Amino acid sequence: MSSRAADQRKLTITVDADVYEGLHDRIGPRGIGRFLSDLARPHVVGGDALATAYAAMAADEAREREAEEWSEGLIGDVADDR
Incomplete structure (x- = not known):
């Protein structure tokens, strides 16, 4: 397991259905967590x-x-x- 994966935490969020569908269609079901993490990082870290x-x-x-x-x-x- 990579050190990045070891430092991850699970988070359950609620989004509008159209946002979910857009994320699912554009990012794919297995990439949504990473996409949202990368999107939020500059706003909350450092x-x-x-x-x-x-x-x-x-x-x-x-x-x-x-x-x-x-x-x-x-x-x-x-x-x-x-």
Whole structure:
């Protein structure tokens, strides 16, 4: 048994019938647990590291100024397409 499998826990959840059918059709019955785990992981594991990284980026004034100039430039690009 892999160490990943040894660290797993069983969880029973309730979802709407259409969500279940979509998961079953697209992911397959044996892949739903892994799909949901991978989907939830960035939201519930290591959140402090992500918040710290975003705070560090926001504190970088030169990077923030460059990002703002870039995003403001996009507005002009959209206006040119009309």
